Amino acid sequence: MSLKNSDLQYYDGNILRLSSEKRKEYHAQVDNLIAELRKHITVNSDLKVKKVVKAGSFAKxxxxxxxxxxxxxxxxxxxxxxxxxxxxxxxNLNDLIYSLLTKIYPTKAVEDFEIQRRAATVTFVKSGISVDIVPVIQDESNPNHGWQYDLKSKERNLTCAPCHIQFIQDRKNSDKHYRTLVRMAKRWKNFACPPGLKSFHIELILAYLQDRDGPTQNIEQRFREFLGFIAQSELNKRIDFPENSAKTEKYFSDPVVIIDPANHENNVASRITPNEKEQIVNIALKAWETANYASVEDDIDIWKEVFGNKFKIKD
Known part of the structure; x- marks a missing residue:
């Protein structure tokens, strides 16, 4: 069955979106971590923390x-x-953060500490949230930008957390349905598990479609267009943004190219392998065909093949 905007807004508001109460709870937990870690860095090292920014999907x-x-x-x-x-x-930067985290939190308070390529991660037992501590070396010429270092490749990448947050806010300001679509697409991703496809990729693909086609009029249609874009383009099309229009275009030979709106020299999809690309396209194609079929059939359960069994549009 074809879904009205109100149907999908119900699904988003009641099933997908994080509640304001939980957001406050997580904010408090993260704020405490920030305060403790900032204090321990100052006391136990010569490093100086210039500022701390909550980033990622939580901040967006x-x-x-x-x-x-x-x-x-x-x-x-x-x-x-x-x-x-x-x-x-x-x-030693991530090692330092890791060691300080283990000092701050007793083992009974967390279920895991992990050092990843660009962050140290702590997962809290009670709330179940994972916090990635991402150290960047501030660019003195532009305080919002900083150099992020990969522990394995030793490569560095210029990033801007406030810029990414503002990018998403700008798209939301231009399209009131943008965040709903992002959450729907993320739910599909988590249900279908296309390998290598990240939440940030989804945010950027939907932003690209908005820039190209204008604000969303019909949420269901735009969601199907999102799946169709991946399936039909086979992710062979370079994705870039007006934020980079004044910059010299850089060539990338990676299988998938999605340009960072905060750094035109960074391809945020560079780690997607040819095999992962093929799987993403095939999984999106299957979901696109299912969504198109669900849109014309009078059977709400078909949509559950796209979003999972918790999909519903009314009490």
Whole structure:
């Protein structure tokens, strides 16, 4: 059956979107972590924290409420003064954060500490949220920008957490349905599990469609267009944004190219492999065909093949 905007707004508001009460709870937990870690960094190292920014889906209001399939991940970016930073400090930065986290939190308070390629992650037992502590070396010429270092490749990438938050806010301001669509697409991703496809990729693909086609009039139709774009383009089309229009276009040879709206020299999809690309396209094609069929059939259960068994549009 074809779904009205009100149907999908009900689904988003009652099933997908994180409640304001839970948001306040998570904010308090993250704020406490920030305060403690900032204090410990100052006391136990020569590093100077210039500022801290909550980032990612949590800060963009595109995060899903926690379920068995939908995790709560909060990114916290620590901007570090780069004046006295050397290679040794960079190599040990995540190790330092990891060691400080283990001092701050007793083992009974967390279920896991993990060092990843660009962050140290702590997962809290009671709330179940995971917090990624992302250290960046602040760019002195542009305080909102910072250099993020990959522990494995040793490559560095210029990032801007406030810019990404503003990018999503700008799209939401231009299209009141944008965040609803992002959450719907993320629910499909978490249900269908296309390998290599990240939440940020989804946000950017939907932003690209909005820039190209204008604000959403029909939520269901735009969602089907999102799936159709992936399936029909086979992710061979370069995705870029007006924010980069004044910059010199950089060539990328990666299988999938989605340009960072805050850094025209960064392809945020560079890690998607050819095999992952093929699987993403095939999974999107199947979902697109199912969504098109669901749109014309008088059977709400067909939509559950796209979003999972918790899909509903009324009490």
């Amino acid at each position: 209001f595109t995060i899903l409420k926690k379920t068995a399939e939908d995790d709560i991940d909060v990114d916290v970016v620590f901007y570090i003064d780069g004046k006295n930073i050397d290679d040794t400090t960079l190599d």
